[in-house]
Structure formats: structure tokens, C-alpha cells
Amino acid sequence: MNNVYIIGVGQVPVQENWDKSLKELGGEAALLAIQDAAIGYPDALFVGNMMAGTANKQLQLGTLLADWVGFHQKPALGIEAACGSGASAFRAAVMAVASGEMDSALVVGVEKMTDSPSAEITASLATAADADLEADLGLSFVALNALIMQRYMYEYHWQHADFAAFSINAHANAVHNPYARFQNTISREQFSKSAMISDPINLLDASPVCDGAAAIIISSTPPRNHRPPIRVVASSSATDTLSLQNRKVPLRLSAAIKSAHDGYAQAGITPADIGVFEYHDAFSIMAALSLESAGFCEPGQAPKLANEGLLRFDGQIPVATFGGLKARGHPVGATGIYQLVELTIQLSGLAGETQVLRPHYGMAQNIGGSGSNITTHILARE
Amino acid sequence: MNNVYIIGVGQVPVQENWDKSLKELGGEAALLAIQDAAIGYPDALFVGNMMAGTANKQLQLGTLLADWVGFHQKPALGIEAACGSGASAFRAAVMAVASGEMDSALVVGVEKMTDSPSAEITASLATAADADLEADLGLSFVALNALIMQRYMYEYHWQHADFAAFSINAHANAVHNPYARFQNTISREQFSKSAMISDPINLLDASPVCDGAAAIIISSTPPRNHRPPIRVVASSSATDTLSLQNRKVPLRLSAAIKSAHDGYAQAGITPADIGVFEYHDAFSIMAALSLESAGFCEPGQAPKLANEGLLRFDGQIPVATFGGLKARGHPVGATGIYQLVELTIQLSGLAGETQVLRPHYGMAQNIGGSGSNITTHILARE
Numbered sequence: 001m002n003n004v005y006i007i008g009v010g011q012v013p014v015q016e017n018w019d020k021s022l023k024e025l026g027g028e029a030a031l032l033a034i035q036d037a038a039i040g041y042p043d044a045l046f047v048g049n050m051m052a053g054t055a056n057k058q059l060q061l062g063t064l065l066a067d068w069v070g071f072h073q074k075p076a077l078g079i080e081a082a083c084g085s086g087a088s089a090f091r092a093a094v095m096a097v098a099s100g101e102m103d104s105a106l107v108v109g110v111e112k113m114t115d116s117p118s119a120e121i122t123a124s125l126a127t128a129a130d131a132d133l134e135a136d137l138g139l140s141f142v143a144l145n146a147l148i149m150q151r152y153m154y155e156y157h158w159q160h161a162d163f164a165a166f167s168i169n170a171h172a173n174a175v176h177n178p179y180a181r182f183q184n185t186i187s188r189e190q191f192s193k194s195a196m197i198s199d200p201i202n203l204l205d206a207s208p209v210c211d212g213a214a215a216i217i218i219s220s221t222p223p224r225n226h227r228p229p230i231r232v233v234a235s236s237s238a239t240d241t242l243s244l245q246n247r248k249v250p251l252r253l254s255a256a257i258k259s260a261h262d263g264y265a266q267a268g269i270t271p272a273d274i275g276v277f278e279y280h281d282a283f284s285i286m287a288a289l290s291l292e293s294a295g296f297c298e299p300g301q302a303p304k305l306a307n308e309g310l311l312r313f314d315g316q317i318p319v320a321t322f323g324g325l326k327a328r329g330h331p332v333g334a335t336g337i338y339q340l341v342e343l344t345i346q347l348s349g350l351a352g353e354t355q356v357l358r359p360h361y362g363m364a365q366n367i368g369g370s371g372s373n374i375t376t377h378i379l380a381r382e
Numbered sequence: 383m384n385n386v387y388i389i390g391v392g393q394v395p396v397q398e399n400w401d402k403s404l405k406e407l408g409g410e411a412a413l414l415a416i417q418d419a420a421i422g423y424p425d426a427l428f429v430g431n432m433m434a435g436t437a438n439k440q441l442q443l444g445t446l447l448a449d450w451v452g453f454h455q456k457p458a459l460g461i462e463a464a465c466g467s468g469a470s471a472f473r474a475a476v477m478a479v480a481s482g483e484m485d486s487a488l489v490v491g492v493e494k495m496t497d498s499p500s501a502e503i504t505a506s507l508a509t510a511a512d513a514d515l516e517a518d519l520g521l522s523f524v525a526l527n528a529l530i531m532q533r534y535m536y537e538y539h540w541q542h543a544d545f546a547a548f549s550i551n552a553h554a555n556a557v558h559n560p561y562a563r564f565q566n567t568i569s570r571e572q573f574s575k576s577a578m579i580s581d582p583i584n585l586l587d588a589s590p591v592c593d594g595a596a597a598i599i600i601s602s603t604p605p606r607n608h609r610p611p612i613r614v615v616a617s618s619s620a621t622d623t624l625s626l627q628n629r630k631v632p633l634r635l636s637a638a639i640k641s642a643h644d645g646y647a648q649a650g651i652t653p654a655d656i657g658v659f660e661y662h663d664a665f666s667i668m669a670a671l672s673l674e675s676a677g678f679c680e681p682g683q684a685p686k687l688a689n690e691g692l693l694r695f696d697g698q699i700p701v702a703t704f705g706g707l708k709a710r711g712h713p714v715g716a717t718g719i720y721q722l723v724e725l726t727i728q729l730s731g732l733a734g735e736t737q738v739l740r741p742h743y744g745m746a747q748n749i750g751g752s753g754s755n756i757t758t759h760i761l762a763r764e
Contacts, residue, residue, distance in 0.1 A: 099481030
């Protein structure tokens with residue numbers, strides 16, 4: 001297998017973007033990455049997206065973006081694994097470059113959620129759940145996460161207020177990220193007074209509906225420009241039952257455990273080696289389960305880490321260093337690529353105010369569905 | 383790069399299937415392939431599908447099928463390139479196995495179009511076109527193909543009746559295929575009297591709305607069971623502008639030309655070496671353009687081939703040997719996998735009544751959009 005390096009990145013601000021279409025957002029991120037890598041056009045295009053068919057009435061995003069950004073005749077396709085589409089697209093591209101079939105590839109994650117009325121977006125997001133066993137019973141995606149959070153609080157004796165620290169930390173980091181949806185801090189009081197969405201998940205437990213696009217160029221050759229060599233040292237993916245009801249232990253994300261374990265094995269490291277962790281905090285309960293399944297603490301202990309300040313960018317396990325899904329925003333199919341762009345910036349030492357102290361390894365964990373499809377990537381500065 | 387062999391295939395009958403859900407169809411094809419390969423569960427699952435989000439309110443098909451067929455924890459994802467989703471999924475899996483990242487993979491193509499009212503299916507199919515430049519103007523997918531056919535007839539002086547031979551040949555072959563949607567012959571008279579859909583495309587120019595699923599297992603190791611070793615000797619993909627209006631020469635499928643050319647180069651062969659060609663005859667005009675772009679005749683000459691009987695299973699260029707998209711049926715995201723299953727059966731000498739005489743190379747060409755995303759595979763019996 002060939003080595004795979006990240007040689008260029010690009011991102012657009014996450015926001016409610018009423019001025020740009022889906023292809024304009026994706027194209028902008030793509031061209032920024034192409035400019036950054038400075039190798040001309042890469043050999044193929046992989047696009048991660050979840051809901052363009054339902055929310056934007058446009059499929060064929062691979063071809064659409066290839067056409068839009070001038071990828072004359074080169075191969076292109078779309079990858080879908082719900083909110084994990086971004087990392088799944090990245091992983092498919094990594095395997096394509098590793099195989100020698102191509103020398104370089106562009107991966108774009110893009111999502112434009114605001115084209116649809118919010119009831120339709122709720123329905124679109126629910127397509128990530130099991131239609132027969134969950135969505136058709138009226139369970140929205142937030143409701144599924146609320147069931148998990150209820151159970152977690154009961155099982156491990158946490159109060160809702162104990163989860164505030166996850167969101168407060170995410171917002172504190174996002175203040176310094178010009179690409180973040182929310183560039184403001186939040187307080188414990190604001191968290192506790194926030195509007196209830198699906199008990200116990202309130203507005204400040206949840207990532208926002210938003211638009212965004214991020215892009216990465218990978219190559220079998222190390223970067224020849226100003227960038228330090230950032231290598232993909234692990235790419236692993238695992239699945240679980242699509243429905244919560246079929247899981248024996250719904251509070252343990254078995255696919256995340258497997259995916260993280262495989263990732264550590266590929267990289268030959270342990271959780272203690274990870275200098276920065278971009279986790280999938282779509283909801284504060286997912287932040288907790290993400291940390292536990294990746295081996296950063298025992299089951300039921302993640303809120304303790306958050307409340308002790310260990311998750312801060314200058315703490316022991318820096319997470320959501322650019323705001324995470326909660327505050328940078330969660331344009332679903334784009335999120336996995338934003339995470340990898342952010343890790344690249346951290347490993348390059350270019351993260352500014354929230355720069356983690358000389359990280360060698362960075363890990364990103366992208367989750368599709370309620371823990372049903374999980375892709376882990378570990379990057380290393382060589 | 384590792385070699386890639388086809389070691390198991392499965393398919394379900396293409397029909398309007400009111401008794402089985404999307405996951406039941408996909409699962410059935412998957413389990414047939416798993417049984418056929420007899421190596422237990424392969425290492426990962428790739429699912430090609432176009433419209434599950436819009437037509438079935440279910441995304442995450444990779445995870446859904448992995449869950450449904452018992453792929454405990456293994457990686458899974460979905461691939462989308464409109465009607466070319468099947469071959470794109472196969473190509474992604476081929477690269478994954480070629481890279482050494484995995485030893486084997488299951489690829490499923492599945493589509494259940496009949497869950498939606500037909501107006502919604504027309505809208506879903508139009509998501510393969512450019513929303514801004516085509517679909518939003520009211521152009522359906524059939525209408526786009528009708529524009530091409532109008533121009534082709536004008537440019538090359540063919541009458542509508544000259545296209546009958548493509549559909550007659552497809553139906554004649556489908557009679558012997560128990561998996562075909564239409565197992566009946568059609569006559570020139572029926573063709574000429576068929577209901578107009580979008581002038582000049584009538585009902586018998588067009589492939590049907592239908593449900594279906596097909597599956598293939600690939601491996602870096604040749605089959606250890608009864609199957610002859612069928613190897614993937616070329617996998618190539620190319621794109622064109624999504625919209626017709628942006629093409630300089632709309633009657634030449636430049637992406638198909640590029641994809642076929644790259645495929646021949648990879649395999650080290652020419653069109654004359656191809657013993658059987660599964661082309662993408664979604665409409666009779668696409669059958670014509672497919673043959674021309676793959677180098678089997680000069681531009682504008684394909685109807686001549688059809689009318690001279692050269693496309694019959696015992697002719698010079700056997701096509702649609704199991705009925706093609708026209709008569710086997712075109713469950714859009716599944717089609718690319720049906721084509722490859724059929725090539726495998728032909729190369730194995732198991733095609734029965736429509737067996738081509740000792741083919742060594744077989745080629746499949748799967749088209750997404752109106753010629754905008756084209757993936758070519760060449761298989762060889764070793």
C-alpha cells in the first residue's frame with residue numbers, strides 16, 4: 001500500500017448561507033484546497049454528502065462538482081453514510097490512492113441544509129435511522145439521542161447540568177474560529193435555561209442546522225510546498241445495528257470502540273498518544289459516548305473529564321478545538337472533512353489561539369446515525 | 383496493486399415487487415452472493431443506490447444492509463452516481479481490495495422504485511440532471527434523452543423505426559432470463575404503435591421503472607469453489623458536464639469515450655477483443671451512443687449494427703444478452719451490478735440459451751445522468 005499524505009485543505013464558513021448554492025459551497029472549498037495543494041487538479045473527486053437528494057433535489061454531486069470546478073473528464077462519485085459521509089468519502093479516497101490506482105484525490109464534504117423547511121430537514125435527518133423500526137414510528141433523530149441521554153443519566157447518576165461543560169468548551173474554542181457557526185461563549189446559566197427540544201436534550205446540547213463545505217487533497221507523495229508532511233496513519237470503519245432497539249448495550253457505541261481499536265492498532269499507538277481529538281459531538285450525549293468508546297475514560301465517566309477541564313485545548317485531551325459539531329457547526333455530510341481539515345491545521349501548528357501544544361498524532365471520529373456507522377482517522381506529523 | 387477476482391454473484395428477479403422492502407431485496411441478493419462465494423462474510427460492504435433517500439425515506443443503506451444480513455461490525459458505506467451508482471460502488475470496492483486494505487468485499491446494487499408514486503419517481507430521477515440548468519426548468523430525465531434522440535435522428539438521418547431493433551433484441555434475449563422484468567418478445571409493429579412518452583421516445587424505447595438487487599463478492603484470491611477465475615482487468619471512470627447544454631458535441635458521450643479508452647488501455651486490448659458487451663440501454667438512443675462511444679462503430683452508425691443483427695447474442699457484438707436495461711429492467715442503482723453479474727455468468731459459460739460463444743473478455747458500461755458519469759469494467763476469464 002502507498003503512503004497517503006494530506007497536501008491541501010480548504011473550508012468555507014459554516015453558517016446559514018442563503019447566498020450560495022450547494023455547488024457553489026462545495027466548489028469554493030474544493031478550489032481552496034486545490035490552490036493550497038498547488039499540484040493542479042488531482043486525479044479524482046470523492047464527495048461526501050447526506051441529504052442533497054432530499055433537501056436540494058440534486059443527486060450526482062460527484063459529477064456536479066467535478067463539472068463545476070473544472071475537473072475535465074476525471075472520475076467522480078458520491079459517498080453516503082449519513083452524518084458520517086465525510087469521513088467515509090475520505091476513507092474511500094485513501095484506499096484509492098493507497099491502491100496505486102491514482103496518485104492524488106480531492107475529497108469534498110458538503111451539505112446545504114437550509115434549502116428545506118425545518119420539518120423537511122427533520123424528516124431528512126431521520127433517514128439516517130432505521131425507517132422500519134424507528135423513523136416510521138415517529139422518532140426524530142434528536143428523539144433517538146434523547147432516549148440514549150435519558151438512559152445514560154439514569155444509569156450513571158448524572159444531572160443534565162453536568163453536560164454543560166461539553167458545550168461551554170466547544171463554544172469557548174469556536175470564538176477563535178472564523179469558520180465557526182457560533183463565535184460566542186455560553187454560560188452554565190444559559191445552558192440550563194435553554195429551550196427544551198426533546199427531553200433531556202435542549203438547544204445548547206445540540207449542534208445546529210447549517211450549511212458548509214470543506215475539502216482535502218491527498219496524495220501518495222508528500223507535500224512539496226510550505227506544508228509539513230501530515231500522513232494518514234490509520235483509517236478504520238465499523239458498523240452497528242442501525243436501530244437502537246437491537247443493541248444489547250445501547251450506552252456503549254460498539255462500532256466506535258471497534259473503529260477506534262482498529263485505528264490505534266493500525267497506527268501502533270494508544271489513546272495516550274493522541275494529542276488532539278476531534279470528536280462527534282452532534283449532541284452532548286454523543287460527546288460523552290465518543291470519549292468513552294475511543295478509550296479516553298471508563299464508561300459513564302466522560303462528564304467528569306469535561307467538568308474537570310481536561311477537554312480544553314490546553315487540557316489533557318483536547319477536543320472540539322475549533323468548536324466541534326456543537327459550535328463550529330454540523331453541516332452533516334461535510335462534518336467529517338471539517339474535522340480532518342482542523343486536525344491538519346492543528347498538526348501543522350497553525351491553529352492560533354486554540355493551538356494544542358505540539359501534537360504528534362491527531363484523531364477524528366465521524367459518526368453516522370445514532371452510533372451505527374463510525375469512521376476513525378489518525379493523522380501524524382512526520 | 384493486488385489482483386481482484388469475482389468469486390460470487392447473486393441477483394433477485396427484477397420486477398414491481400410489492401412484497402419485499404428495500405432491505406429485503408438488497409439482503410436477498412447479498413446472501414445469495416455470500417452463499418455462492420462460500421468464504422463466509424467478506425471484509426466490507428459497498429452499496430450502490432440512487433434514490434433511497436427520496437423514494438424510500440431511508441439513507442445509510444450501507445449500514446442498513448450490513449445490519450440486516452449480519453455483517454457484524456464490519457465497514458459499510460453507500461455510493462451514489464445516479465444510474466451509474468452500481469458500477470461506481472463496484473469500482474470503489476475494487477480499489478479497496480486492490481489496495482490491500484481488505485482481502486474481500488461485497489458490493490450490492492439495490493433500488494426499490496415502486497415505493498413512490500410515479501410523479502415522485504420522475505422527480506427523483508431528475509435529481510440525476512443539473513438542478514439549476516435542467517431539472518428546475520421542468521426537464522424530466524426522459525425529456526433530456528428525447529432531446530438527444532431528436533438531434534441524433536436529424537443529424538444522421540435515421541427514422542424512429544430504425545431504433546426498434548435495439549429493443550427487439552433486448553426483449554428476445556430477456557425471454558430466456560428468469561430474472562428479467564419483461565420475458566416477452568416484441569415486434570416492429572408493437573414498437574411503432576407504442577405510446578409516446580417524450581417525442582420521439584416511446585414506451586418501447588424506454589427501460590421500465592422497477593425494483594431489483596444484485597450482488598457480487600470480490601477477492602484478492604481466485605475462487606476456491608466451482609467458479610472459473612474471472613478477473614477484473616479494467617476499472618475506469620470518467621465524467622462530463624452534468625447538463626447537456628454545456629456540451630460542445632451532445633451526440634458524442636465524451637466521458638464514455640474516455641472511460642472505454644482507459645479501460646481498453648488498462649486491459650491491453652481493443653474493442654475487437656470484447657466477446658460480450660453489457661451496455662447501458664436506458665433508452666434506445668443511449669444504446670446507440672453507448673456502442674459508438676465504446677468504439678464498436680463510427681458516430682451515427684449504431685442503428686445499422688442493430689438492424690443488421692450484429693448485436694444478437696450470436697452476432698458480432700453481443701449486447702444486452704440477458705435483456706439489458708430495456709427488458710431485464712433498470713432498477714437504477716442496481717443496474718451496474720446486474721450488468722457485472724451477467725458478464726460473470728457469460729464468461730463462466732453458464733448463460734444458457736443466450737450464451738455467447740466462448741467469450742474471453744466481457745465489458746460493462748454503466749452510465750449516470752445523461753452521459754455525465756460513466757464507469758467501464760472489463761472482466762476476463764483467466
